[in-house]
Amino acid sequence: MHARFEPLPAPTRSQEAHDTAQALRERPDEWAHIEDLGNLNRATNLAYRIRTGRHSAFRPAGAFDATARLADDGTASVYACYVSATRQ
Numbered sequence: 719m720h721a722r723f724e725p726l727p728a729p730t731r732s733q734e735a736h737d738t739a740q741a742l743r744e745r746p747d748e749w750a751h752i753e754d755l756g757n758l759n760r761a762t763n764l765a766y767r768i769r770t771g772r773h774s775a776f777r778p779a780g781a782f783d784a785t786a787r788l789a790d791d792g793t794a795s796v797y798a799c800y801v802s803a804t805r806q
Contacts, residue, residue, distance in 0.1 A: 735775035742782065742800040752784075753796040761786035761794035768798055778802075 738752050755761045764773070765786045771779030781802035788794050 732775070735773065738798075739775040739782070739800075742798055746800045746802075749797050749799045751795055752798050755794050755796065757792065758786060758788045758794040761788075761796045764796050765798070768796075 742750060765784035767773040768776045768782050768784035771777040776782045782798055783801050784796060784798040786794050786796050
């Protein structure tokens, strides 16, 4: 073991998620395929995090709707829609 002193790397965030959220905001009420994941559990979890705003790119909570759909091969897709403009 050794000690090497150096500054911490800057924290990173997923620019891709923020770009996706912005694209959805530009087309409210239109569903879009946003991600393919290895199984339905992971896809359902991502959809939940989008709907509830736990994924920071998709805040405030309730501004987006999201759902997961299972494919025949066992993978799953996530679809999302910006709905904030219509829920007033």
